[in-house]
Amino acid sequence: MKTIIQLHEVEKQFGQQTVIPPLSLAIAEGEFLTLLGPSGCGKTTLLRMIAGFEQPTSGEILLDGQPISQVPPYKRDMNMVFQHYALFPHMTVEENILFGLKMKKVPAAEQQHRLEEVLQLTRLGELRRRMPRQLSGGQQQRVAIARAIINNPKVLLLDEPLGALDYQLRKNLQLELKNLQKNLGITFIYVTHDQEEAMAMSDRIAVMNRGVIEQLGTPQEIYLRPKSLFVATFIGENNLFRHRDAILAVRPEKVKVYKMASGGEQPRRTGRIADIVFLGSLRKIFIQLEAEETTVLAHENGDADPVWQIGERVGLGWAAEDEVTLPC
Amino acid sequence: MLSRTRWLSVPALLWLAFFFLIPLLLVIALSFLERGTYGQVVYAFTLNNYSRIADPLYGEVLLETLAVSLLTTFLTLLIGYPLAYHIARLERGWQHTWLLLVMMPFWINFLVRSYAWVVILRSQGVINTLLLSLGLIDQPLSLLYNSAAVLLGMVYALLPFMVLPVYVSLEQLDRRKLEAAYDLGASPWRAFWHITLPLTKSGVVTGSILVFVSSIGMFVVPDVMGGAKSALIGNVIQNQFLSARDWPFGSALSIVLMLLSVMLIFLYFRAIRVQEREGREER
Ligand SMILES: Nc1ncnc2c1ncn2[C@@H]1O[C@H](COP(=O)(O)OP(=O)(O)OP(=O)(O)O)[C@@H](O)[C@H]1O
Ligand SMILES: [Mg+2]
Numbered sequence: 001m002k003t004i005i006q007l008h009e010v011e012k013q014f015g016q017q018t019v020i021p022p023l024s025l026a027i028a029e030g031e032f033l034t035l036l037g038p039s040g041c042g043k044t045t046l047l048r049m050i051a052g053f054e055q056p057t058s059g060e061i062l063l064d065g066q067p068i069s070q071v072p073p074y075k076r077d078m079n080m081v082f083q084h085y086a087l088f089p090h091m092t093v094e095e096n097i098l099f100g101l102k103m104k105k106v107p108a109a110e111q112q113h114r115l116e117e118v119l120q121l122t123r124l125g126e127l128r129r130r131m132p133r134q135l136s137g138g139q140q141q142r143v144a145i146a147r148a149i150i151n152n153p154k155v156l157l158l159d160e161p162l163g164a165l166d167y168q169l170r171k172n173l174q175l176e177l178k179n180l181q182k183n184l185g186i187t188f189i190y191v192t193h194d195q196e197e198a199m200a201m202s203d204r205i206a207v208m209n210r211g212v213i214e215q216l217g218t219p220q221e222i223y224l225r226p227k228s229l230f231v232a233t234f235i236g237e238n239n240l241f242r243h244r245d246a247i248l249a250v251r252p253e254k255v256k257v258y259k260m261a262s263g264g265e266q267p268r269r270t271g272r273i274a275d276i277v278f279l280g281s282l283r284k285i286f287i288q289l290e291a292e293e294t295t296v297l298a299h300e301n302g303d304a305d306p307v308w309q310i311g312e313r314v315g316l317g318w319a320a321e322d323e324v325t326l327p328c
Numbered sequence: 329m330l331s332r333t334r335w336l337s338v339p340a341l342l343w344l345a346f347f348f349l350i351p352l353l354l355v356i357a358l359s360f361l362e363r364g365t366y367g368q369v370v371y372a373f374t375l376n377n378y379s380r381i382a383d384p385l386y387g388e389v390l391l392e393t394l395a396v397s398l399l400t401t402f403l404t405l406l407i408g409y410p411l412a413y414h415i416a417r418l419e420r421g422w423q424h425t426w427l428l429l430v431m432m433p434f435w436i437n438f439l440v441r442s443y444a445w446v447v448i449l450r451s452q453g454v455i456n457t458l459l460l461s462l463g464l465i466d467q468p469l470s471l472l473y474n475s476a477a478v479l480l481g482m483v484y485a486l487l488p489f490m491v492l493p494v495y496v497s498l499e500q501l502d503r504r505k506l507e508a509a510y511d512l513g514a515s516p517w518r519a520f521w522h523i524t525l526p527l528t529k530s531g532v533v534t535g536s537i538l539v540f541v542s543s544i545g546m547f548v549v550p551d552v553m554g555g556a557k558s559a560l561i562g563n564v565i566q567n568q569f570l571s572a573r574d575w576p577f578g579s580a581l582s583i584v585l586m587l588l589s590v591m592l593i594f595l596y597f598r599a600i601r602v603q604e605r606e607g608r609e610e611r
Contacts, residue, residue, distance in 0.1 A: 053507055074519075075508040086508040090526045098523075151512065247363035 001028040003065075004154060004187050005050065012045055012060035012211075019045050020211035022059060027155075032181050034198040037208030038234070043191040044083065046208075047157050049082045050189065064154070074103075076297035079148035083163065087132040093143050094119075094128040100151040110196040114150050121180065132306035133294050134283045136171045149180070155187045162197065174200055194234050199223065207231050229326050239296050241269070247326045255307070256320035257285060258315040267315025271296065273308045287314060330596070349538035360578035367573030386564070386581070390588070395563040396475070397543040400482040403540045405532065407483065408490030413524075416498035429492050439483065446472060447480055451477040473555030477591050481549035490535035497531025497560075498524075534599065537593055544589055552587075561585055 007026040012020040020042045035043045035294045048054040048297070050061060052073035060067050068076060079100070086223040097118060101111045114221050122142040124237070128130060132140055141161060147157055162178070162319045178201045181188045192198055198205050201221045206216045207230070215227045226232035232262050241248040258267055271287040272294060283300045287310060296316060347527055359611065362370040380386075415426045433441055448454045451468035459465045471477060501524060509519040547562030554560075568578030 046343075051511060053510075073507070074513050074515055080508075081350045082504055082508060084504065085503070086504040088505060088523060099509070101513075103513035103515075103518060147512065160588070 001031075001033065003027065004029040004031075004063065005189070006062040006065075007050075008060045008062065010046075010056045010061060012042070012049060015056045018211070021253045025206065025213065025216070027187060027189065029154075030185050030187055031177070032190065032201060032203045034190045034192060034202040034205045035208055035237075036192060036195060036198040036205050039193060044051040045158055045195075045211075047080070047159055047189065047191055050155075051078065051157055054078050056286065068324060077153055078155040078157060079151050080157040081148050081159065081161045083133075083145050083161075084161040087140055087143055087147070088185060088258070089132055091131075092133070093124060093129065093135070096132065096143055097124075097146045097150055099147065106149070108280070110259065118146045118150045121149075122127065137164055141173065145177070145180075149184065152184075153186065154284070155189060156181075158188060158190045160191055160193070162194075163192075170197070172193050177201065204210040205275060207234065209234070211251075224324075226324060229328070232324065232326055237297060239294075241294070242292070243325075248327055249324045249326055250318050250322060252284070252297040253299040254318045255296060256317045257287065257298050257300070258317060260285075260313050260315055267317050269296065269316040271314060273310050273312045273314060273318065276306070276308060276310070278302065287316060343418040353413060355579045355582055358576050359583050361576045362405040363574045365578050367575075369575055373578075374592060375579045378579060378584075381580060381584055386561075389559060389561050389564055390553045390585075392594075394588075396479065396482065396560060397540050399479060400486060401536050403479070403483045404487050404490040406535060408535065409489055410492055411487075412491045412498055415495055416485070416501075420584075427495070430488050433485075434488065436549055439552070441485070442481060442548055445477075445484070446555055447478060458590065476555070478550050478554040478560075481553040482543050485546075485549060486539045489515035489538040489542060493534040494528060494531040499526050529600070533596075536596070536608055539565060540592070544585065559592075 003026045005025075005184045007023060007025040009022040009024055010020065011022045025253055035046060037043055043140055045054060049056050052068070056069065060069060062068065063076065063078070078187065088099065091099070094115065098111055098115060101114065106114075118218060119128060122145060124146060126141060127135060127143075132143065135143065137223045141164075145161065158177075162173055164175065172325070174197055177188075190198075190201065190281075202219055203220050204216060207222060208214065209230045215222060215231045219224075220233060222235055225239075226235065226249065229240075229247060229249075232238045237252050238249045239252060241250070260267075265278070269289055269291070271289040274288040275286040277284040277286075279302065281302045283302050283304070283306070285300060287296045287298065289296060298316070314317070352368060358369065359374055360375070362374050363374045365372045411430070415423055415430075418426060448455070449469065449471040451472075453471070456468040458467075460468065472597050489589070499506060505523055505527065506519055509523045510516075539582070545565075546560065547566045550560045550563055552567075565578050565581045565585070568574045568581065572578075
């Protein structure tokens with residue numbers, strides 16, 4: 001697969017503070033890559049360097065093999081969907097969407113043609129004459145996306161585009177965006193701190209922590225084979241056990257809870273049921289270990305009959321292939 | 329609760345009544361009275377003061393005043409906008425320094441400042457002396473007592489009224505909107521034209537009205553820097569109250585001037601709104 005964006009030892013400092021230590025990353029054409037990390041870890045900064053709004057302190061960014069540090073943002077063949085949309089308040093939806101084509105002096109007939117296409121794609125046809133302040137958050141969101149994709153950029157940069165929306169709308173737009181990306185074949189670089197969102201949409205996820213990419217891989221790799229403690233705890237829920245001078249991580253859905261009386265398998269740990277939380281599709285069972293100061297979480301099917309009593313003594317087990325060994 | 333908060337606005341209303349409404353009513357009343365032989369006010373109703381304004385002499389002065397005021401507004405905008413833009417892009421600390429410099433002349437008496445220009449511009453003034461001693465000219469240039477000098481004085485005096493509101497609107501401009509424009513392929517100049525300028529229009533409008541209204545009633549600058557030839561309507565009114573001692577006529581002139589300003593501002597607002605609407609339907 002062809003590499004479209006290459007970050008080579010890119011570093012960013014603000015004053016004395018190093019926000020991003022030298023970082024290298026190759027992004028393939030047509031890929032949906034997500035930058036995932038806690039607030040303040042440098043996701044926006046990285047995206048802004050790619051877009052050209054920040055200059056790297058050192059290192060080079062290549063677009064299609066060409067270094068672009070000397071190329072101003074308005075000449076880079078990529079578009080950005082901003083964290084807070086940044087729609088132009090004095091223009092209608094239509095004018096907002098057409099702005100990029102107008103700046104590139106695309107012939108009027110083609111402008112119209114592409115406008116209709118994009119309006120249909122984003123289902124904004126009926127809102128075309130509205131001003132941004134007359135739109136709901138989700139509608140503004142769609143305008144911001146339409147305004148970017150009408151330019152047919154090689155790369156689309158999205159900075160937490162769904163951050164301000166409620167859960168239901170988020171879910172819907174996640175699917176829409178993913179379909180859009182597949183249909184248009186545009187490379188997406190997507191920033192979020194919502195891991196569920198990252199899982200649902202990405203081809204690859206780069207998990208960031210303090211400006212460093214801790215792990216880069218498919219959602220499955222990230223979830224099932226975390227390479228560091230940070231990744232193991234940041235993505236999904238995890239149980240951590242001390243094991244000699246390493247740490248074992250086991251996902252709650254892999255932990256089995258046994259009745260102590262039932263014999264059979266030798267339990268790996270023993271403890272007492274501390275709490276049970278019913279969440280609809282699953283039941284969370286918290287077990288206070290006897291030997292360690294640790295509470296273990298196990299998931300159980302929500303429709304299984306509840307059999308556990310608070311305070312009951314139980315055994316815990318899991319398959320060897322489900323445990324992940326992490327360096328301390 | 330409501331009645332209690334309503335009391336809060338009483339001081340402001342009293343203030344308005346005392347310093348704005350009552351004087352205005354007095355001036356309106358005065359304009360319908362007669363002038364006695366010795367300049368005293370005679371309490372008899374007349375429309376004479378208004379019919380006197382129809383004299384072409386006053387019409388000419390009025391037109392001249394409007395022209396100078398419009399030109400002043402235009403020039404302050406031309407100089408003030410880039411200045412405000414420059415200040416808004418500086419670092420915080422420097423912004424304060426520059427704003428202080430812009431406002432500094434306010435601390436010095438207006439009359440003194442106008443005479444300072446006389447010292448600079450007159451035939452034995454700073455500029456002429458310098459040019460003469462450098463041998464660049466052999467006759468002093470007449471830089472003072474003409475319309476250009478009046479214009480210079482007005483622009484100088486009223487520039488802060490343009491710079492401050494424009495600066496405020498530039499300050500409030502969301503930088504991310506500009507970045508979005510760059511991102512969509514707008515060069516800095518086009519981003520300024522399509523985004524910055526429209527989004528700071530409120531500052532331009534406020535500044536223009538402040539400058540225009542102030543210059544239309546200006547009499548110190550034409551008096552000091554314009555000499556006898558370039559009297560504006562402000563000077564005529566001032567004369568009615570001081571040397572001619574014809575308060576009723578002076579009042580009538582003020583009222584007409586005020587109505588004219590209000591009308592122009594109204595037209596200005598309408599023009600902007602129409603332009604906005606056309607901007608929307610264009611394309
Ligand atoms: N212009 C700037 N000047 C100084 N420090 C900055 C600047 N921009 C960002 N930073 C710092 O860089 C760090 C990373 O910021 P960044 O905005 O990239 O985080 P983020 O991962 O996007 O966070 P969030 O999820 O909250 O948006 C933060 O510590 C921030 O304070
Ligand atoms: Mg951010």
